[in-house]
Amino acid sequence: MENIIEIKDLNFSYRDSEGNLYxxxxxxxLSFGRGTYTxxxxxxxxxxxxxxxxINMVLTRDDGQIDGTIRVLGKEITGEMTDDDxxxxxxxxxMVHQNPDNQIVATTVEEDVAFxxxxxxxxPAEIRRIVTETLAAVGMEGHExxxxxxxxxxxxxxxxxxxxxxxxxxxxxxxxSTAMLDPQGRDAIMKTIDELHKRGDVTxxxxxxxxxxxxxxxxxxxLDHGGVFMDGxxxxxxxxxxxxxxxSLDVPQVTxxxxxxxxxxxxxxxxxxxxxxxxxxxxxxxxxxR
Amino acid sequence: MIRDxxxxxxFPGNSPIHRIDPRMKLLMTVIFIVATFVxxxxxxxxxxxISAAVLFALSRISFKTLLKAMKPIVFILIFTTFFQIFxxxxxxxxFEWWIxxxxxxxxxxxxxxxxxxxxxxxxTSVLMSYTTSPIALTDGLEELLKPLAKIGVPIHDFxxxxxxxxxxxxxxxxxxxxxxxxxxxxxxxFSTGSLLKRARSLLxxxxxxxxxxxxxxxxxxxxxICRGYRGGSGRTKLNRMKxxxxxxxxxxxxxxxxxxxxxxxxxxxDVIKGxxxx
Numbered sequence: 001m002e003n004i005i006e007i008k009d010l011n012f013s014y015r016d017s018e019g020n021l022y023x024x025x026x027x028x029x030l031s032f033g034r035g036t037y038t039x040x041x042x043x044x045x046x047x048x049x050x051x052x053x054x055i056n057m058v059l060t061r062d063d064g065q066i067d068g069t070i071r072v073l074g075k076e077i078t079g080e081m082t083d084d085d086x087x088x089x090x091x092x093x094x095m096v097h098q099n100p101d102n103q104i105v106a107t108t109v110e111e112d113v114a115f116x117x118x119x120x121x122x123x124p125a126e127i128r129r130i131v132t133e134t135l136a137a138v139g140m141e142g143h144e145x146x147x148x149x150x151x152x153x154x155x156x157x158x159x160x161x162x163x164x165x166x167x168x169x170x171x172x173x174x175x176x177s178t179a180m181l182d183p184q185g186r187d188a189i190m191k192t193i194d195e196l197h198k199r200g201d202v203t204x205x206x207x208x209x210x211x212x213x214x215x216x217x218x219x220x221x222x223l224d225h226g227g228v229f230m231d232g233x234x235x236x237x238x239x240x241x242x243x244x245x246x247x248s249l250d251v252p253q254v255t256x257x258x259x260x261x262x263x264x265x266x267x268x269x270x271x272x273x274x275x276x277x278x279x280x281x282x283x284x285x286x287x288x289x290r
Numbered sequence: 291m292i293r294d295x296x297x298x299x300x301f302p303g304n305s306p307i308h309r310i311d312p313r314m315k316l317l318m319t320v321i322f323i324v325a326t327f328v329x330x331x332x333x334x335x336x337x338x339x340i341s342a343a344v345l346f347a348l349s350r351i352s353f354k355t356l357l358k359a360m361k362p363i364v365f366i367l368i369f370t371t372f373f374q375i376f377x378x379x380x381x382x383x384x385f386e387w388w389i390x391x392x393x394x395x396x397x398x399x400x401x402x403x404x405x406x407x408x409x410x411x412x413x414t415s416v417l418m419s420y421t422t423s424p425i426a427l428t429d430g431l432e433e434l435l436k437p438l439a440k441i442g443v444p445i446h447d448f449x450x451x452x453x454x455x456x457x458x459x460x461x462x463x464x465x466x467x468x469x470x471x472x473x474x475x476x477x478x479x480f481s482t483g484s485l486l487k488r489a490r491s492l493l494x495x496x497x498x499x500x501x502x503x504x505x506x507x508x509x510x511x512x513x514x515i516c517r518g519y520r521g522g523s524g525r526t527k528l529n530r531m532k533x534x535x536x537x538x539x540x541x542x543x544x545x546x547x548x549x550x551x552x553x554x555x556x557x558x559x560d561v562i563k564g565x566x567x568x
Contacts, residue, residue: 058512091518102509105517107425107457114528119518127528149460160513167517 004171004203005032005055009068010078012047012054021065024050025226028068034170037197037204039214039234042223043248048207051223052173055205056095057086073170091120094169096177100156109135109151109159110144116167134162138192154185161192171203172196178213190216211238211252215273222249239271254278261285300423307349308421311537312430315417321544322413326406331554335405341547342412349416359415360408367407374400428452433531439522446522454510462503469498 010028013021025047032038042048053059054070057077070078072089097103106112110131117127135141138158148156157177164172174193178186190213196202197216206213214220220237222230224247230237238244238251241259250256254275261267267285272278302308310318322342329338346356360367374396381395418427432449439445470480473494480491552558 056516058516087518087520090516095513095516097509097513099509101461102506103513105454105457105510105514107453111528115514115519116517118526118528119520119524121524121526123526124528124530127526131528147460148457149464163517 002034003031003071004034004073005030006071007031007055007068008071010054010070011067012050012059012064014050014064023226024064025054027227030221030228030231032171032203032205034203035200036219037193037217038206038219038221039217040205040207040221040223041209041211041214041237041249042207042229043209045225046223046247047226048223049175052095052175052205052207056093056173057090058095091116091167092170094164094167094172096157096161096164096172096174098176098179100153100160100180103160103163104148104156107147108144109140109146109148112148112159113162113166116163120167130166130168134165137165137195138162139188152185153181154188157181157185157189158192161189165196169202171205174204174206174208176207176209178208178210186210186213209249211250211255215252222247234273235270238273241271301351301355301420302423303350303421305348305350305421306536307345307416309536310417310421310540311531311533312422312426313434313531314533314537314541315422316427316430316434317541318544319414319417321541321548322417323410325544325548325551326410326413328548328555329406329551330402330556334551334554335402337547337550338409339405341543342409342416345416346412349421351416351420355420356412356415359419360411363407363411367404370403370407371400374403424456425453428456429531446525450522458503458506461506462499465502466495466499469495469502 007028007030010025011023012025013023015021028051040048040051050059054066055072055077060066061078066078068078069076073092075081075085075089077086077089104112105115113131113134114127117130122130131144132141135144138161140155140158140162143151143155143159148159151159157180161172161177174189178189181189193204193206194216197204204217206217208214215234215238217234220230220232220234221228222237222244229247230240230243238255241251241255244251251259251271252273254277255271255273258267258269258271258278258281262271267281269281272281322338325334325338329335375392376390376396378393378396378399379391381393381398383391383393384397385392422430428449432445435443435445473491474480478491478494480488482488483491
């Protein structure tokens with residue numbers, strides 16, 4: 001599988017205006033295959049957002065000291081780059097931020113979604129097609145003329161996702177994109193991410209501290225104190241409940257429940273990650289008891 | 291809720307006036323402003339008054355709304371009318387009582403001034419504020435001023451700043467509401483006390499609001515860069531403004547009103563006479 005992002009021996013420290021360095025990431029070696037879905041977990045200050053911002057080139061050498069290399073789409077973005085190359089990478093790696101309000105530029109939904117393609121200089125008919133398609137992809141068709149501030153948080157965030165999708169990126173990074181949403185909004189975004197993943201052409205990286213959101217990913221990376229603490233499938237990661245607790249992370253509630261049951265000697269199967277699996281396992285358990 | 295307040299004074303609708311291209315509306319407004327100032331003969335005032343009335347009728351804006359627009363200038367209107375009537379000393383004397391003398395020209399000037407102001411307010415508010423959304427106005431202005439970009443005036447940047455400001459008004463209002471609620475919950479009193487005390491308690495709203503506005507700006511800039519923004523050059527538009535035939539008709543009609551006002555102006559008539567007599 002082709003790797004869309006390759007990170008080798010990466011160390012990064014933020015630099016303040018007086019030149020002091022604050023280490024944020026160390027010894028990161030990671031690669032992301034095309035079309036994969038990875039969740040990056042970590043406690044506040046673990047460096048997960050910093051990593052995303054480096055990949056997306058929001059953070060550059062101007063913001064701190066970078067050692068090691070990051071290759072995105074075959075180009076080494078940590079080295080010397082022309083402005084046009086940097087622009088090209090930024091257009092192909094999309095990013096959805098935390099606060100939907102800070103990502104919406106225009107006063108109507110359709111014009112906001114069109115903002116990216118307009119910047120790329122596409123012609124109006126093509127932009128119209130992209131707007132219709134991306135709004136359908138996030139389930140917001142029919143809201144073309146709505147004013148963004150009249151929409152709910154989850155709807156606004158879906159518009160933000162559509163705005164990024166309209167750039168037709170090869171990779172989308174969701175940087176805590178559900179943190180400010182209510183449960184319905186969160187579900188809608190997770191569903192959108194899931195559908196994007198099923199389409200298979202976009203690489204997805206989600207950064208979150210909600211454990212439930214990591215269970216659908218192909219791969220989970222846990223960061224702690226600026227380093228990679230764990231890296232594996234959701235099943236592998238979430239079975240190590242104690243290790244996760246040691247870096248102040250939780251496991252999904254249903255997993256926690258079965259972990260406790262296991263500790264008490266009432267259960268000895270695999271720890272379920274999804275609520276429906278948990279319900280099934282619980283039903284089986286009760287049937288055996290009876 | 292604060293956020294339900296309408297932006298500007300725009301009334302959404304689909305009247306013939308609403309549908310005029312915003313660029314045309316801006317030009318028409320300029321034309322009408324010029325026309326009201328050059329008008330001087332009875333005929334031109336009549337035409338101006340009728341065309342303003344037609345614009346108003348077609349816009350389907352209620353008369354009450356229009357009166358509201360007049361409210362701030364009622365005082366000036368009365369004041370100037372009063373001056374014209376009582377201090378003009380030309381024409382025939384038609385009324386005299388104690389020191390008050392009213393001449394025919396006073397009455398005529400007063401009526402003209404009255405029509406002038408009424409027409410000015412009606413056309414500008416009907417054409418611009420009531421029937422054109424702020425964003426359409428911004429876009430129209432950007433399109434009209436585009437030639438200036440060639441000599442290095444950053445028209446696109448101004449237009450973008452304007453439209454982002456418009457876009458963030460509801461967001462910041464919502465935030466003001468939240469901050470006020472939070473400060474109230476901590477015992478800030480916004481409604482009692484001396485003016486100074488109230489102003490000071492509002493400071494507890496403005497400082498966090500300013501901080502949050504700056505945060506919004508930084509994050510928005512990041513998001514815009516992530517979406518490929520690098521200035522106005524090479525940018526296309528989803529919705530291009532298209533001039534319709536009716537837009538041209540509107541412009542020609544307004545231009546005709548202006549032409550009439552110019553021709554009927556005594557100064558012009560003098561010039562014409564001068565030319566022909568020679």
